[in-house]
Amino acid sequence: MDVGPSVQDTLALVYRLQTIDSEMAHINQEIEASREALREKEEALENLAQTMESEKNEILRLGRDRRDREEELRTNEHIISENKKKNKELKHSREIQAYLAEMEFRRDEVERLQEEILRIMETQENLEKALKEREAEFVGRREEMEAFRTASAEENSDRAERIRGLEVEKAALTEQFPAPLFQQYTRLRQSHRNGLVISRITNGTCEVCRMTLPPRTLTEVKKRQKIVPCLHCQRWLFMEELPAGN
Ligand SMILES: [Zn+2]
Known part of the structure; x- marks a missing residue:
């Protein structure tokens, strides 16, 4: 390709243009990377909030479970104490046997329910402790994310400013280009x-x-x-x- 006697000057322009384009591409990558980093932080925080939400729901569910069992426990204890009152009136061995079987069943139920209630309480305690820790972690990470958001907004505004400066410089530079050369440069830059x-x-x-x-x-x-x-x-x-x- 013949570009006349000023080939050196032209190539110097092309080289400068390429430097500007590469710098702009690099700055745009930095902007994209910082947006991506912010998205990741927001997503991690959102996941943490969801975990906390399901832990809260689980604690509520355990509370309902525990109340149900406590209610059942009271019912069984009530039956046992009522049965004890009727005990003295029993005469026939079949009645006594039925009474004993009933009492054994109720006492097993009481034992089972007490164990279950204890297990639920233990699970509740562990979950509440974990939730408290997660809440503290959430507050810390949200602050960190907000600080990152502010800092990267500032950085990106500086970057946008630098891109605007480079665009002005590029516009001035391309004016000095023969149009076919600029088109060729643009095509080759893509390939x-x-x-x-x-x-x-x-x-x-x-x-x-x-x-x-x-x-x-x-x-x-x-x-x-x-x-x-x-x-x-x-x-x-x-x-x-x-x-x-x-
Ligand atoms: Zn080479």
């Missing part, structure tokens, strides 16, 4: 990996693919008459103006 279209030559190697360039290529680049692509990665080769004396 090349990392969005790199142009590569600087440092110490005789291509900065993008790190391959040593043959002397013939370097000579061609130094002539500054046309755009010379890297033989290995096809990027446009660009040699920065060296300070006088080098």
Whole structure:
């Protein structure tokens, strides 16, 4: 591609443009990463709130369970004390046997219910303790999340500011571009990996693919008459103006 005698100037512009584009892409990635980090923190907090909610419901359910069993326990204890009063009136052995069987059953029930109530109370206590710890954890993590939200909002507003600055610079730069070159740059930027279209030559190697360039290529680049692509990665080769004396 022939771009006339000012090829060096043009490539310097392309290189600057690529630097701006890469910087903008990098800043946008930072913005996205910070949003993603915030989303993760919000999600973790939401999960914690849901865990706490189901623990609260479980504690309530255990409370109802316990009241039901206490009610049942009172019923059995009442039956036992009522039966004891009638005990003296029993005469026939069949009645006595039935009475004893009933009493044994009721006493087993009382024992079973007392054990169950104790087990429920123990579970309730453990759950309440766990919930209390989680509530403290939730408060801490919510504060941390709010601080992160504030800090990342500030950072992202700085980033947006930097992007606006780069956009202004890019607009000014593209004005100096021949339109076909800008279109070609834009197309190659999408097709090349990392969005790199142009590569600087440092110490005789291509900065993008790190391959040593043959002397013939370097000579061609130094002539500054046309755009010379890297033989290995096809990027446009660009040699920065060296300070006088080098
Ligand atoms: Zn290369």
